[in-house]
Amino acid sequence: MGSPSTARRISARHHRAVTPVPETRYDRRLAEILNHATEVFCRKGYEGASMRDLSRESGMSLAGLYYYFESKERLLYLIQKHTFATIVQRLKERLEGVSDPEQRIRIFILNHLEYFLANQAAMKVLSHEDEVLKNGFGAEVAAIKREYYRICVGLLDELKRDRGLQFSTRLAVLSLFGMMNWIYTWHKPRVDADADSIAGEMGDIFLRGVMAAKGRKERQ
Amino acid sequence: MGSPSTARRISARHHRAVTPVPETRYDRRLAEILNHATEVFCRKGYEGASMRDLSRESGMSLAGLYYYFESKERLLYLIQKHTFATIVQRLKERLEGVSDPEQRIRIFILNHLEYFLANQAAMKVLSHEDEVLKNGFGAEVAAIKREYYRICVGLLDELKRDRGLQFSTRLAVLSLFGMMNWIYTWHKPRVDADADSIAGEMGDIFLRGVMAAKGRKERQ
DNA sequence: AGATCATTCGAACGTTCGTTCGAACAAAGT
DNA sequence: ACTTTGTTCGAACGAACGTTCGAATGATCT
Structure with a gap:
């Protein structure tokens, strides 16, 4: 419980069921991270960009990132x-x-x-x-x-x-x-x-x- | 003496001075390694390919590679x-x-x-x-x-x-x-x-x- | 034969990698 | 107030990274 996959499943259900564009806090934060990660991947390539780079760029701790997705891939x-x-x-x-x-x-x-x-x-x-x-x-x-x-x-x-x-x-x-x-x-x-x-x-x-x-x- | 850069300089001089196509042992081996490395870089990307991959593929030991060039870059x-x-x-x-x-x-x-x-x-x-x-x-x-x-x-x-x-x-x-x-x-x-x-x-x-x-x- | 050089290698260096864990903090529900 | 749930983090894990070093080969020359 409280695991990333659980959180994602719940927020996804909210996203679909409750309102047309609810934009939960979780979804918003994930989108931010995705944007920062995209920019870093673009600059240094996928293999060349480390999780620590993504952490620095997105302002979230290294471990914190893994709350939103289970792997770099x-x-x-x-x-x-x-x-x-x-x-x-x-x-x-x-x-x-x-x-x-x-x-x-x-x-x-x-x-x-x-x-x-x-x-x-x-x-x-x-x-x-x-x-x-x-x-x-x-x-x-x-x-x-x-x-x-x-x-x-x-x-x-x-x-x-x-x-x-x-x-x-x-x-x-x-x-x-x-x-x-x-x-x-x-x-x-x-x-x-x-x-x-x-x-x-x-x-x-x-x-x-x-x-x-x-x-x-x-x-x- | 015996350092990579020295060896390269000497063989290069031979290559230019002695005959039109002398193809020293050194040059031949380097070309082989370059070919294998090219193939591995193509398959896994530059960052994704490790020196150990190149070593395995070219049949030469990890340390042996560094006799032919001073860095992966x-x-x-x-x-x-x-x-x-x-x-x-x-x-x-x-x-x-x-x-x-x-x-x-x-x-x-x-x-x-x-x-x-x-x-x-x-x-x-x-x-x-x-x-x-x-x-x-x-x-x-x-x-x-x-x-x-x-x-x-x-x-x-x-x-x-x-x-x-x-x-x-x-x-x-x-x-x-x-x-x-x-x-x-x-x-x-x-x-x-x-x-x-x-x-x-x-x-x-x-x-x-x-x-x-x-x-x-x-x-x- | 011995000496000199070119070539190769096993083992290790220190660093960085992706990922995990448990504790800490914040928000919401009761 | 306490409990529960969602979110964040510092610290560490083992593995893999690029690179180095000294010793061991092989080759060439006297």
């Missing part, structure tokens, strides 16, 4: 899952009601880049610490990631059908992800453009690139 | 520097004698992807362990990296002048690097296509994308 899992779930949910909202295939892809790009630049630390952790989660945790995050990937494949297939194009959807999608995700290695908030114009330019390059493949046969 | 530096120097050198050779701007960019893409796929472990370490080297080592690697980047900027500027295009060179180059470098997250040698066809398809997407920007004004 689980902490990374919480960060990754929350980040990915948020971006997928936002995307689905924005796609609703838009039917033009090109416009839908532009929305996908903008949504991705906007969230990427607004939560650069979280997305860097997501992109960079890809394979460190072990079997149980890793599988769940990989599943969300695969869903996100499949959405993008669907959007591109729509475009191909609509415009009668022929190219390798897989390679196009992975190229697009590369263009977008690589941004964490070079974007400096003060000097580079904002998400809107970057999304526009990348959308131009990518969409003109794939749409110029009119009717041609796919490379073998 | 210096080992990463040696790997990164050698990898980058090789790819830049190969590129310069291949570009010689080719003057068509589009063809030169296709050569750049092919060279990058070919080396990337042939030395996937090394390139993953290069891409992934970007900011771990401290001041001295980091600056030197960053300089080679910048030279490589500038070559690509030069190629794209040639294309722009030649075809009268207008777009942001910086964003185009960084997008291209993203497309290419992201490959380490998804390419499976047995199931995915080879460097030639991937380079062709990526070249199509990218070049059609930027070349469709004929005469138009650059986005603000």
